[in-house]
Amino acid sequence: MEFHIERAKVLPKSNLWSFLEGLKKISPLIAPVKRGNKTVFSEVNDISDIIINYTRTILPPKKFLVPYRRVRFTYSTDNLSFSSNFKARDQIIFGIHSCDLHGISILDSVYLKENPDPRYLEVRKKTVLIGISCMPDDYCFCLSTGTAFPDGANWDLFLTDIGADYFVSIGSPKGDELIIELKRLFRDIEREDLELYKRSTRKKKEAFKNKKLPDLERISQLIELEYESPVWDEEAKRCLSCGTCTNVCPTCFCYTSIDVPDFEGKTVKRVEFTTSCQYPYYSLVAGGHYFKPTRTARFRHRYYHKFVGYPYQIEKLGCVGCGRCSAECPAKISMVETLIRLRGTDEKEPGKAAEQTSAGRSL
Amino acid sequence: MVRIGIMGLTGCSGCQCEILNCEDAIGKLIGKVEFAYFPLAQDVNDFSEFDILFVEGSVSTNLDREKLIEGRKRSKLLVAVGTCACYGGVQSQRNDEASLDEMLKAVYGDTKLDLEVFKPMPLSDVVDVDYELPGCPLDKRQFVYTVASLLNGVEPFFPKIPVCHECKLSETDCLLLKGIPCQGPVSFSGCGAPCTASGVGCQGCRGNCDFPNFDEILSIYQDIGLSFDDSVKFLKVFRGKTISGLKVGSSNEKGA
Amino acid sequence: MKKSLEKLLNKPLPVDPFKPQRAVITDIEELAPDHKKFTFSFLDEGVAKSWDYIPGQFVMLTVPKAGEIPISICSSPTRKGFFELTVRKVGRKTKVLHQLKPGDVVAVRGPYGNGFPVGIMENHNVLIIAGGLGMAPLRSLVWYILDRRNRFKEIYLLYGTRSYEFVLYKEELRRLKEREDIKCLFCLDRVETPEDREWADIEGLLTELIPQVKLKPSETYVAVCGPPVAYKFIGKELLKNGYPESQIFVSLERKMECGIGKCGHCQIGYKFACVDGPIFPLWDTKNLPEML
Structure with missing residues (x-):
């Protein structure tokens, strides 16, 4: 009997570049490319720039769904008519890791569940998401957050490295259409491919064996109960409030909106820009009151929102374990470390452990 | 008009x-x-x-x-x-390191100036x-x-966000993590972070962001090899009045 | 999970919730130093007709050239064809708003937020406690109740301000005080001038008025709005007097940019003041950090 799976195909690695070339012909193609020592998502003109094996990009692919600075409306002061010449374009984002796909599904919930934002929806409808499997480095903790593997229905294709080939999972009709379009590059799944695919899951899990992972069991409750913990003060002391952690986060969405008039006062642009809860002005109301007055309050708020706020609002953790906030922090504050300290260990008294960490740092 | x-x-x-x-x-x-x-x-x-x-x-x-x-x-x-x-x-x-007389002496020697000068x-x-x-x-x-x-009769709005904001959003690799002294985390943005993009650490020319954490930035500078005195001098270049009276070791914790 | 995500993406493009409707200022009344009450009506007749709201809800008001601000509605939805906002001149946007004149056009979107649970307040006593500018959203509730008086049992209004000068809606409240179907008790922080004396029932704080309320706490809903510092003391005093904490509702303000749970600024603990509030049960104030 013929072995047959409709939800997946096999792409031989030797066909990958033809596949990418094919994608680029269909729509503008966005993929990871090199910048200095790091990798960033960027629109590609030459597919040979694309980096297939990377660990993490500085910014998540979010920037192609929600630009960091955007004009929401232009309005005329004569008749206050609001207009927008925004038009979403077709785009394919290739090479997204599982954590970032989960990040996008969280953004989907934030933007589309209640009071859906038509602009985000338009962009999402016109965007094809193609994921690729990856191996973790020391900052990754996606195994704890349950985001090490793609699930859900928010992506279109996902390529899993199974040695000589990619196992291509088809997540949506849009993904299926791409496969049909580039049919000649794919072959059907053999039993052996499926075995290799299942083994790749075990291989990624094994790669986490010797890594420090936070235990996120009942994390919402833990953070609520440890709200007054001295760990917050100790970690916040090192925090520069620079906002890097939120700016690189695949799930952060806060923005500030300002109206910018032109010289004549005839037309006004309503500009939205990404902001961070780590900036003092974020909670400042007219009259001069700061609702999050201390560095500790702001530092703690990020954890609180990720692990208590998101679960309440959208029934998912707000952290996908991509490790960007820790990898990019100029003060080298580690989310994993903070979570581990909050939970405490059986080995040492929590107070003692705290002392040792801070002593270790000043050396 | x-x-x-x-x-x-x-x-x-x-x-x-x-x-x-x-x-x-x-x-x-x-x-x-x-x-x-x-x-x-x-x-x-x-x-x-x-x-x-x-x-x-x-x-x-x-x-x-x-x-x-x-x-x-x-x-x-x-x-x-x-x-x-x-x-x-x-x-x-x-300004806080020498008296006006010392400064005048160093620059003008004994020449008498026909205008009144001050710091x-x-x-x-x-x-x-x-x-x-x-x-x-x-x-x-x-x-x-x-x-x-x-x-238009509207007050301009300038939140004192740190330079890291614009630097990170333009996907520049963090210079501090590479060991290059940079004042981004304690400086007021709005410039678009052109210096860091070309590999030069932020010099803080726009002054302080809201509630800068000088303690931590000084400790980072020392971690990457600057002496304490050089670190303070580095911070002082553009900040003028806004940094005089900086107390190192004070928690700077309160944000408001 | 898979199903819900698919559903999100397969929706048709919704009506843009960020796009405001035009409204004209029909009247401006100076209530107190730096406090003005603006009356608006929507220019589009269809919008004006269908627009409805609940006391305690707010709108995002576009002050032309300056930007959007969240303001609670101070008129009652029982009065149709217009709505009112009371605004204190306090920041860069409200400064511009205070310069506008009748006939000027602004843009408004909303109403947003949950509003007071007026439905479940029916057939109960209602105790309304206002401090300072907190009178604005509660004025909406007062008139909502008075216009549907037979649906509610006994009503109390406690109102405290710094001095008579800062009392909002002076004439209106004076007339309310003469009515039989609502009991009004007013206090001032300082009673110095003859006007202060004529106005105030007591010199002191709202907390001192609470024991004077003659209502059965278990059959009473309480609505509180005032400066954040007052909530702690008012809450404590209410609990001391036997009001169940599930029946006490407070209105909170935060910085807001969008009003619809997208900008993040108004987070209080795990809730958004804009979509989960701005009216919260007192129980929340104990469980959400940084609430008060």
Whole structure:
């Protein structure tokens, strides 16, 4: 009997570049490319720039769904008519890791569940998401957050490295259409491919064996109960409030909106820009009151929102374990470390452990 | 017609040049506003009265002071442009390290000066300043935004976000993590982070962001090999008045 | 999970919730120093007709050239064809708003937020406690109740301000005080002038008025709005007097940019003041950090 799976195909690695070339012909193609020592998502003109094996990009692919600075409306002061010449374009984002796909599904919930934002929806409808499997480095903790593997229905294709080939999972009709379009590059799944695919899951899990992972069991409750913990003060002391952690986060969405008039006062642009809860002005109301007055309050708020706020609002953790906030922090504050300290260990008294960490740092 | 004045005190005139570089904006403004006073750019100037007066440079001599006080009296709004006018500028970075006599002696020797000089200070030490646009030089986009807002009777909005914001969002690799001294995390953004993008650490030319964490940044500088004294000097270059009295080791915890 | 995500993406493009409707200022009344009450009506007749709201809800008001601000509605939805906002001149946007004149056009979107649970308050006593500018959203509730008086049992209004000068809606409240179907008790922080004396029932704080309320706590809903510092003391005093904490509702303000749970600024603990509030049960204030 013929072995047959409709939800997946096999792409031989030797066909990958033809596949990418094919994608680029269909729509503008966005993929990871090199910048200095790091990798960033960027629109590609030459597919040979694309980096297939990377660990993490500085910014998540979010920037192609929600630009960091955007004009929401232009309005005329004569008749206050609001207009927008925004038009979403077709785009394919290739090479997204599982954590970032989960990040996008969280953004989907934030933007589309209640009071859906038509602009985000338009962009999402016109965007094809193609994921690729990856191996973790020391900052990754996606195994704890349950985001090490793609699930859900928010992506279109996902390529899993199974040695000589990619196992291509088809997540949506849009993904299926791409496969049909580039049919000649794919072959059907053999039993052996499926075995290799299942083994790749075990291989990624094994790669986490010797890594420090936070235990996120009942994390919402833990953070609520440890709200007054001295760990917050100790970690916040090192925090520069620079906002890097939120700016690189695949799930952060806060923005500030300002109206910018032109010289004549005839037309006004309503500009939205990404902001961070780590900036003092974020909670400042007219009259001069700061609702999050201390560095500790702001530092703690990020954890609180990720692990208590998101679960309440959208029934998912707000952290996908991509490790960007820790990898990019100029003060080298580690989310994993903070979570581990909050939970405490059986080995040492929590107070003692705290002392040792801070002593270790000043050396 | 709205009357605008642009004048310079002690400084390099770089900010005034930068204003002149806003060609598109100035083109649009001519005919809608009157540049009544702008000696750097035009021959005929009238110092009688202004709606908005932009002042560059620090107050370092009695001439500066008199001109500034006079300008304040004649203008509805006074905007300090550039780091010299806002914080005292690079010329004030050693204000707390030597007396005026020592400074004069070192620079002029025994030559007698026929004007009164004092330690360079920001405009706000002498008169009330309505808005401050720091930067060395000031940022053109901010100047245009400020003029547009003020012409419309709206106060401009400048949250004091750190430079890291713009740096990270332009996907520049963090220089501090590479071991290059950078003042991004404690400096006021708005410049678009061009220095870090070309691999030069932020020099803090726009002054402090809201509630900067100097303790941590000093400790990072020392981790990457700067001495404590050099770290403090590095921070002091552009911050002028806003960093004097910095107490290291104070928690700086309270944000409000 | 898979199903819900698919559903999200397969929706048709919704009506843009960020796009405001035009409204004209029909009247401006100076209530107190730096406090003005603005009356608006929508220019589009269809919008004006269908627009409805609940006391305690707010709108995002576009002050032309300056930007959007969240303001609670101070008129009652029982009065149709217009709505009112009371605004204190306190920041860069409200400064511009205070310069506007009748006939000027603004843009408004909303109403947003949950509003007071007026439905479950029916057939109960209602105790309304207002401090300072907190009178604005509660004025909406007062008139909502008075216009549907037979649906509610006994009504109390406690109102405290710094001095008579800062009392909002002076004439209106004076007339309310004469009515039989609502009991009004007013207090002032300082009673100095003859006007203060004529106005105030007591010199002191709202907490001192609470014991004077003659209502059965278990059959009473309480609505509180005032400066954040007051909530702690008012809450404590209410609990001391036997009001169940599930029946006490407070209105909170935060910085807001969008009003619809997208900008993040208004987070209080795990809730958004804009969509989960701005009216919260007192129980929340104990469980959400940084609430008060």
